[in-house]
Amino acid sequence: MSRQSVAKAHQKIQELSWDPVYHEPVSHYGTDYTFRKAKKKDPLKQVLRSYFPMQEEKDHRVYGAEDGAIRGNMFRQVQERWLEWQKLFLSIIPLPEISAARAMPLLFRTVPNPELHNGQAIQMIDEVRHSTIQQNLKRLYMNNYIDPAGFNSSLRNFQNDYCGTIGRQFAEGFITGDAITAASIYLTIVAETAFTNTLFVAMPAEAAANGDYLLPTVFHSVQSDESRHISNGYATLLMALSDESNHQLLERDLRYAWWNNHRVVDAAIGTFIEYGTKDRRKDRESYAEMWRRWIYDDYYRSYLVPLEKYGLTIPHDLIEESWNQIWNKGYVHEVAQFFATGWLANYWRIDPMTDADFEWFEYKYPGWYDKYGKWWENYNRLATPNGHHPIVAENVDYVYPHRCWTCMVPCLVREDMVMDKVDGQWRTYCHEACRWTDVEAFRPTYQGRNTPNMGQLIGAREWETLYHGWNWADVVKDMGFVRDDGRTMVAQPHLDLDPKKMWTLDHLRRMPAVQSPNVLLNQMTDDERAAFQADYNRQGPAGRPAPAQV
Amino acid sequence: MTTTAVPSTERSVPKPAFTDAEAGAKVFPDSDARRYNYFKPAKRKQSHYEDVTVEVQPDPRHYLSQGWLYGFADGKGGYPLEWTALRAWGSDRPVPERYAGSGGAGYEWPAHGWHEFRDPNEEWELTLYRYNSNVVRQLNQNIEAARQAKAFDQWNRNWVQFVAQHVGAWMHVDHGLGLYLFANANRRAPTNMHNNAISVNSMHRIRAAQDLALYNLTLSEEIEGFDGGAHIQTWNSDPAWQGVRETAEQLTSIWDWCEAIFAANVVFEPLVGELFRSNLVQQAAPSNGDFITPTLIGAEEYDFAERDLRYTKPMFHLLVTDKQFGAENRKLMQQWLETWVPRCVHAARTLQPLWSQPDAKPPRFEDGLDRAKSRFSAILSELELTAPKELGQ
Numbered sequence A: 001m002s003r004q005s006v007a008k009a010h011q012k013i014q015e016l017s018w019d020p021v022y023h024e025p026v027s028h029y030g031t032d033y034t035f036r037k038a039k040k041k042d043p044l045k046q047v048l049r050s051y052f053p054m055q056e057e058k059d060h061r062v063y064g065a066e067d068g069a070i071r072g073n074m075f076r077q078v079q080e081r082w083l084e085w086q087k088l089f090l091s092i093i094p095l096p097e098i099s100a101a102r103a104m105p106l107l108f109r110t111v112p113n114p115e116l117h118n119g120q121a122i123q124m125i126d127e128v129r130h131s132t133i134q135q136n137l138k139r140l141y142m143n144n145y146i147d148p149a150g151f152n153s154s155l156r157n158f159q160n161d162y163c164g165t166i167g168r169q170f171a172e173g174f175i176t177g178d179a180i181t182a183a184s185i186y187l188t189i190v191a192e193t194a195f196t197n198t199l200f201v202a203m204p205a206e207a208a209a210n211g212d213y214l215l216p217t218v219f220h221s222v223q224s225d226e227s228r229h230i231s232n233g234y235a236t237l238l239m240a241l242s243d244e245s246n247h248q249l250l251e252r253d254l255r256y257a258w259w260n261n262h263r264v265v266d267a268a269i270g271t272f273i274e275y276g277t278k279d280r281r282k283d284r285e286s287y288a289e290m291w292r293r294w295i296y297d298d299y300y301r302s303y304l305v306p307l308e309k310y311g312l313t314i315p316h317d318l319i320e321e322s323w324n325q326i327w328n329k330g331y332v333h334e335v336a337q338f339f340a341t342g343w344l345a346n347y348w349r350i351d352p353m354t355d356a357d358f359e360w361f362e363y364k365y366p367g368w369y370d371k372y373g374k375w376w377e378n379y380n381r382l383a384t385p386n387g388h389h390p391i392v393a394e395n396v397d398y399v400y401p402h403r404c405w406t407c408m409v410p411c412l413v414r415e416d417m418v419m420d421k422v423d424g425q426w427r428t429y430c431h432e433a434c435r436w437t438d439v440e441a442f443r444p445t446y447q448g449r450n451t452p453n454m455g456q457l458i459g460a461r462e463w464e465t466l467y468h469g470w471n472w473a474d475v476v477k478d479m480g481f482v483r484d485d486g487r488t489m490v491a492q493p494h495l496d497l498d499p500k501k502m503w504t505l506d507h508l509r510r511m512p513a514v515q516s517p518n519v520l521l522n523q524m525t526d527d528e529r530a531a532f533q534a535d536y537n538r539q540g541p542a543g544r545p546a547p548a549q550v
Numbered sequence B: 001m002t003t004t005a006v007p008s009t010e011r012s013v014p015k016p017a018f019t020d021a022e023a024g025a026k027v028f029p030d031s032d033a034r035r036y037n038y039f040k041p042a043k044r045k046q047s048h049y050e051d052v053t054v055e056v057q058p059d060p061r062h063y064l065s066q067g068w069l070y071g072f073a074d075g076k077g078g079y080p081l082e083w084t085a086l087r088a089w090g091s092d093r094p095v096p097e098r099y100a101g102s103g104g105a106g107y108e109w110p111a112h113g114w115h116e117f118r119d120p121n122e123e124w125e126l127t128l129y130r131y132n133s134n135v136v137r138q139l140n141q142n143i144e145a146a147r148q149a150k151a152f153d154q155w156n157r158n159w160v161q162f163v164a165q166h167v168g169a170w171m172h173v174d175h176g177l178g179l180y181l182f183a184n185a186n187r188r189a190p191t192n193m194h195n196n197a198i199s200v201n202s203m204h205r206i207r208a209a210q211d212l213a214l215y216n217l218t219l220s221e222e223i224e225g226f227d228g229g230a231h232i233q234t235w236n237s238d239p240a241w242q243g244v245r246e247t248a249e250q251l252t253s254i255w256d257w258c259e260a261i262f263a264a265n266v267v268f269e270p271l272v273g274e275l276f277r278s279n280l281v282q283q284a285a286p287s288n289g290d291f292i293t294p295t296l297i298g299a300e301e302y303d304f305a306e307r308d309l310r311y312t313k314p315m316f317h318l319l320v321t322d323k324q325f326g327a328e329n330r331k332l333m334q335q336w337l338e339t340w341v342p343r344c345v346h347a348a349r350t351l352q353p354l355w356s357q358p359d360a361k362p363p364r365f366e367d368g369l370d371r372a373k374s375r376f377s378a379i380l381s382e383l384e385l386t387a388p389k390e391l392g393q
Ligand SMILES: [Fe+2]
Pocket: A097, A100, A126, A127, A130, A222
């Protein structure tokens, strides 16, 4: 269609909406925000007559590339180190996508502007696209990559693994609680506008550098829908801002959403990009450099800051603190080290780091080797079974961390760990911002104001609790992370597929039982707990025990 | 003459490496375990559709060992089964409790009967874009061909008005139900199979609404005196439409997602939608010189009859024949029929004045309604339900 006819067509479909006169549509979701009904413009200007063929054309390109990759034997050049991490990533991401589809109706009644609903419905079906196109990509990997284990059990794994649980916030946060907090601020204003750039642009670029050009093909196609969703979010945000009484809630939700996205997305994507790659060219951007560009400059400076003139209070302190975590406190390195410590509880193989990796890390993050080098050498030394335990049960100067009750990533920057007794239970948090999220934000009152629609943090949020006192072999079996011989583990701390080099359940039998840090914490006396925290805060970096007191 | 390449500094690009990370390159445990092993296929072999759909939406009764992480203000997270009064076997088993040392295992597959549903249309992104693109392309071509052939000049004067007012009014039904009933319901069902099918249904309705609106725009440009705004007037104040409008609004106000889909696709569409489309517009258009409108209306009819109804039937049939709750579910659906049949029959009857408006008259209203009713009764018997006495109204 010509531009002019698109404009006319778009204007015409505005005639479709109507105000009910006999019965109001059902109101399933609540919000503490207030919106005034005012004539709005549909920010999307999308008409299905052109939308469907456009998407079909994009599909042609994606599926054509997939056929080509198989015919061209792409997997002969794919780095296993990289593709193993896709077992985690592609187990997580179809749920956030489909949850974004499910989130759209949360906005129908709460944002009473029918002009926006057309765009939300299109976003809904875009997200169905994303979810299923990603499941399909994973299926292709399963069928064509050397090691299908972990892809073949993907969604079961994702649902009972602690990494999956961490990732799941990036889905459940879209669909529950206060409708605007969830479907607008958390989903569109922060997750889509800020973090899809690292997810769908930066990470696929790294995939290509590791011989996989299908991830970029699929995810760039996904990302090309994203600007529409960002416009949806922006329109809703401006409406929310126009009512002064929403400002306090906006400030709360931006703080929560920003911090949670940073904790979750930077943990995962940072690890994939820094520890999942074989590309150690010195001039390739590190995750920190990408973050600075995509998140700090493009999102924070260019998108958020200009909104200040509409009265939005931006969490400058938390954005600077996220950068501080990534740049000064080694957040991504600490997370990658933890993933590798707990390799046996997961469903992918983690390649040890080599000298070439060490050199690159030292170049990009000066001081890296002093902090993490020794530990990765130990990881390498303990990679194949040879009468020793997996690294988590060996003495390598690493204290197994407590988990953050809010973001569920462990409290890895040890000095930042805080505790609180909440709902009768002692909980640890990775950072004051996560404590605030649980104790103050997700509550029915906020700063003295009633927030009856705010959601709750629920669930068995500490994974280790479930297996307190269990033998590791039984844990792995219970989760189903075992190959088809009934004993070889899906996960391995190396890439060697020689069955003699692979860990089995038998190797785990002799390990000490799993202990839940949170269960133990709640058994402590007040004095013990105070001493525990003082010690914990002195630990690190790289999980080292606190130095002896002088 | 030859040109020499300008020497350049070496570009920094990643170096491909031969890794031989191809399927079959080595033999080891799981080396040929190449299918998703976490669900039971409906047929012997798992389908592509199942692979991209099943288990994407988790269930705490099954693998979701740590449970839902975020709740609404009432503490409920995820997709509560209580969002409909219908139940599938196993629904009454509690979510496995988690405590120190509980382990993480849930119930065996399927976690409960809801998970047995498969969309017979096997809709996922590839299929839905292909299908809807074909529809819009075909409609565009039909309309363009008609425009070039000046086919609209053949229409009777009254028919022009009929299309402007009444065919136009139907777009509001599509739009309202597409957004506020179907898209709304895609947040409510307990499995991904349900919610994806429902979201595709939603797009059919929204697309059909836009098809009609854009057709209306073309007609405004092509037909002298065609009133492009008449559909709004008609929808807002023509008494013949107020029964349909009231019923459509009432449909969007249903709290229970199963009741909403049931009332819309099992009752309203056969008794009102098909009555209007197949037994009025399709019958009246040709004799009034119009061969174009039936292609639009026919596309929507196909959406409903061949796609939307096609998933709706097995969705409810599974529940009617559920080994644990079948009888109760059937009772509830019978109650829904008692509620919705009279409303829809009333809406249908209110439309009756439309039958006398075209110059060339369609078959009698009562005959059309009888056909719609007998089609409706046939759907009910496929679902092993019985027509309520109110159908006789
Ligand atoms: Fe998406």
